[in-house]
Amino acid sequence: MMPHPPGLFISLEGTEGSGKSTQMRLLVSRLRDSGYTVAENQEPGGTAIGAQIRRILLDPAHQEMAPMTELLLMFASRAQAAVEIIAPALQRGEIVVSDRFTDSTLAYQGEARGLGFDLVFAAQHLALGSLAPDLTLCVSLDVEAALARAHARNQSNPSGAGESRIDRQSLDFHRRVDAGYRRIASLHPGRFRIIDGSGEPGDVAQRVWSLVSPRLPSASH
Ligand code: TMP
Numbered sequence: 001m002m003p004h005p006p007g008l009f010i011s012l013e014g015t016e017g018s019g020k021s022t023q024m025r026l027l028v029s030r031l032r033d034s035g036y037t038v039a040e041n042q043e044p045g046g047t048a049i050g051a052q053i054r055r056i057l058l059d060p061a062h063q064e065m066a067p068m069t070e071l072l073l074m075f076a077s078r079a080q081a082a083v084e085i086i087a088p089a090l091q092r093g094e095i096v097v098s099d100r101f102t103d104s105t106l107a108y109q110g111e112a113r114g115l116g117f118d119l120v121f122a123a124q125h126l127a128l129g130s131l132a133p134d135l136t137l138c139v140s141l142d143v144e145a146a147l148a149r150a151h152a153r154n155q156s157n158p159s160g161a162g163e164s165r166i167d168r169q170s171l172d173f174h175r176r177v178d179a180g181y182r183r184i185a186s187l188h189p190g191r192f193r194i195i196d197g198s199g200e201p202g203d204v205a206q207r208v209w210s211l212v213s214p215r216l217p218s219a220s221h
Pocket residue numbers: 016043044074100101102104105106108109164166167
């Protein structure tokens with residue numbers, strides 16, 4: 001087995017409207033304020049190539065996209081981020097924080113689209129080898145309430161970006177995503193931690209920090 005690189009790899013997960021992206025911003029700021037060098041990644045996206053793949057994946061016009069195409073494009077974006085962002089940052093001893101990673105593919109394509117976890121594990125092996133987060137924090141809110149929040153936000157979005165193809169799936173789809181996350185938590189109780197996303201963002205951030213801080217190396221100022 002390859003030795004673990006010196007950095008720390010954290011991913012954030014959650015259903016639509018759970019507050020995950022807010023928590024990502026708060027966590028990255030707190031880490032930087034504490035003296036850590038942080039590399040950020042977003043899935044799908046993160047790199048210039050990934051951003052183009054993201055556009056294809058989320059375009060509401062692409063209704064005909066097959067679940068397998070969706071799965072492979074998610075991993076195409078991730079393979080590029082692994083090489084361009086994640087592996088080099090970990091080698092430099094930095095902290096990598098990724099807004100979503102392979103657990104999203106397990107929950108969305110494996111569970112909610114019905115492709116199954118085994119297929120996702122096979123694609124993961126092909127695309128990433130042994131690269132995996134050390135710690136994953138999944139922000140959890142009642143699915144219906146979170147979805148309502150996401151819809152309201154998307155409708156008032158001044159950029160007119162609107163809802164993505166995947167955001168537009170049914171409530172039942174998003175419930176299956178949530179069930180997928182719970183299944184991952186039962187498979188990987190040490191790495192994958194579900195965080196109560198209710199209450200003020202600052203309170204949720206405190207819950208996040210209480211799980212992150214014990215894993216941190218001492219900061220090099
Ligand atoms: P975001 O809204 O958190 O940026 O995520 C983009 C959308 O892509 C969201 O609906 C979740 C979905 N997604 C998947 O279906 N599978 C994946 O592997 C990833 C990373 C995201």
